[in-house]
Amino acid sequence: MSNEKRMIPTRDGFGDAIVELAKENENIFLIDCDISKSCKTTKFAKAIPDRHINVGIAEQNAGTFAAGLATMGKIPFISTYAVFGSMRMLEQIRTSACYPHLNVKVACSHGGLTPGNDGVTHQAIEDMGIYRTIPGMTVIMPADYNATKKLVIKAAEYDGPVYLRFTRDPLPIFYGEDEEFEIGKGKVIKEGKDISLIAIGDALHQAIAAADELEKEGVSVELIDMHTLKPLDIELVEKTLSKTGKIITVEDHNIFNGLGSAIADVIAEKGKGIMRKVALKDTFAESGDYYKLLEKYEMDSKYVLKMARELL
Amino acid sequence: MNKVCFLEEKAQEMRRNIVTMIHEAKSGHPGGALSATDIVTVLYFNELRIDPNQPKMKERDRVVLSKGHTCPVIYAALAMKGFYEMEEIYNLRKMGSILQGHPCMKKVPGLDMTTGSLGQGLSAGAGMAFGAKYDKLDSRVYVIMGDGEIQEGQVWEAAMTAAKYKLDNLVAFVDANNLQVDGHCTDIMPVEPIDKKWEAFGWEVIKIDGHSIPQILEALEAAKKVKDKPVCIIAKTVKGKGVSYMEDVCEWHGIAPNNEQYEIAMKELGGAV
Known part of the structure; x- marks a missing residue:
């Protein structure tokens, strides 16, 4: 519990994990909604361009597009900010992904107050509660970079819709690289x-x-x-x-x-x-x-x- | 029997099944189901690569009924193709039935997508078409939308995406019956010019009479020849087509015929009650 640990946002953990995952698993696809630079997914776009889709500033389409892709046996991760991933595309995820229990992952940066100076429009304070209400949805927020990498992998292994929430601002690295995590086990x-x-x-x-x-x-x-x-x-x-x-x-x-x-x-x-x-x-x-x-x-x-x- | 006559007979049979199941359920959406019947008939009885014995076959063509409330038309088609017993249609909207009020892919064999929330089907179809291309499958994806439905903004987000990724394995039908729940589209929220909109979004546009079997057949063949862009088939239709008192009458969007109306409908559709 030292205070001198390296600081890194958990969105970086997602950006790194998703590339590693996709290199091993050909079913991993990434859907960006324009903001790949701040969601740390540009590495994916560069490394695996044929499984990268950028739908532009169109989150609702991203939600149902991912559901369609999931029906083809793929594992799409949608990347955007938590306010948009939980509210702009909410009904799409609810009806087209959660109801048919499709393998869609909504992976969002800018959780909670971490986009601090951006202000209220970009601070997601309702997202986990919203997704917790939907039957069949899994809701995860890792506490640091290493936990994020492990839980993103676990989310990919799990067959069904998952909401993952990351931070924009840096957090201390608390866990070791080899720490193991299990969905649903505190x-x-x-x-x-x-x-x-x-x-x-x-x-x-x-x-x-x-x-x-x-x-x-x-x-x-x-x-x-x-x-x-x-x-x-x-x-x-x-x-x-x-x-x-x-x-x-x-x-x-x-x-x-x-x-x-x-x-x-x-x-x-x-x-x-x-x-x-x-x-x-x-x-x-x-x-x-x-x-x-x-x-x-x-x-x-x-x-x-x-x-x-x-x-x- | 030639192909057109065969398909016209199948379409009438499908219409009888639609009216019968909605009458039995005492609720449902006959108008839009009847306007899409000829399109759905040609797809299921002439076009689609599907196998009732392997409903999840990877190489199959896909259909997304984006106007999900009109699901009796797909339920009838799947039953007639043998994906489940015809008797199942009598369970429409009943507790425990696979045939929900709006269609659920996890319950219905042969149904490719859960729909019912308007404006989403084209996005789903684009995702499927993208996945099929990635897997180098020659599967084609058919999405059926209403003209009122294209008032939804998400439709145009999906239209841009399908054009960007050159999804020439994707065909979108706009079932243009000019009616929505509150009235004529032209009054509620005008969608014309539909053709220029889709063209502007980078789609190939084909305009047909949506009740002409030969024109539907021809449009589907023409769509296959289009390369590097998706195809929108704008089908001019009549809501409630085939049942005189339902035709172009707004109220028949979402109500069931009573016994007397049912008998008239069945007679008009060439069947016996």
Whole structure:
């Protein structure tokens, strides 16, 4: 949990992984919606031009085009920003990919507040909640570059629609290159008995910093990377709940329908445990530095600490 | 019997099946199904490389009924071709049926795409045509759209994509019956000139009478000779074609005939009730 690690956006992890994948698997296709430079997919276009399609600024077409390609036994990855991948092409993915359970992957950069200075139009704060609502959809947000590379490969291996969310802004590399990931299985980074911090994606780094502080204060923290929002690792949530009884969820997403809501469902059904959500409090944010936005909108490690102290 | 007479008889049989299943279901969309019947008949009984015993055959031609609400026409065609028992049509829109109100590819043998949300079929067809070309298959992809449907912006996104990638294995039919739910297209949102629009988007355009079997046959042959660009066949049609009281009557977009109306329809379509 060192702070001196190399910083790299997870969109780079996607850009690198998809080329490696496509070199090994001839069924991998990439569909860009113009913004390949900022989605880090230009390498793919250069390396594998005959399996690269650029439909231009036309996300709706990308969604159903991918579905058509998937009916031909291909594995199309659509690359765009999370706001467009989850909202502009939503009904296309819902009806043409999820309903017939076609092998379409929606792989989006610019998740959460990570496109900070671009402002609200480019900050996707609703995307994971939206896709979590659709039957048959899998929703994943890896926490760093290495996790991204592994989870992109897992998404390709899985037969069915997947939504993957990456960051525009750099994140520390937390995991080793050989770390293994499984869709739908959260990772217990550290076991503890007093309180559980469960985070997804870039928010994991805020949870890690908070956990470090709490440990210094003598609190035993269980730290979990819930990289797959759906299907949720309910077994792991129940397990950690029975150990600590207290959960704080941390996510770079609106406070509704994301990780916090998914875990609240488990707590409500179990009728046991207490929790707090650290997330964007049902508001649009604004332009600004990503880290400063996290601080202002109470989504950073300091706020995680505050919530933890409330619960402890 | 010559080919044209055979196809004309098949089309009438298909129309009877369409009206029968919608009457039985007490709901459905007869108007647009009847306007597309002659096109669908020629495709399924003369054109398509398909095999009811191997509905997933890789080398098959594909059909995307983009105007998915008119699925009784495809359900009838697939039943008549033997993809499933003819009795199945009596289960249209019923609980547990493979024949959903709008068509689902996971349920219906021989159905190539799930549709029902207008404006998406051409994108799906373009994806299929791209995949077929990549695999060096000589499969052809046929998409059937309504003229009201081309009001959807996504259609034109797909039109640009198909032209860019020179998808000459893709044929789009525009079933131009000039009716949509709220009225005539010319009043609700004019789509003319349809031919100039598709030409401007880089497509080869063929205009036909969508109820003339010889013209449909000829257009499909002509489409095969076009290289390096997709083909749009604009078929002038009459919504509700073949049933006098349904023809060009907006209300028959999405209602079922009652028993009396059903008897009249079947008589007009050359069948006995």
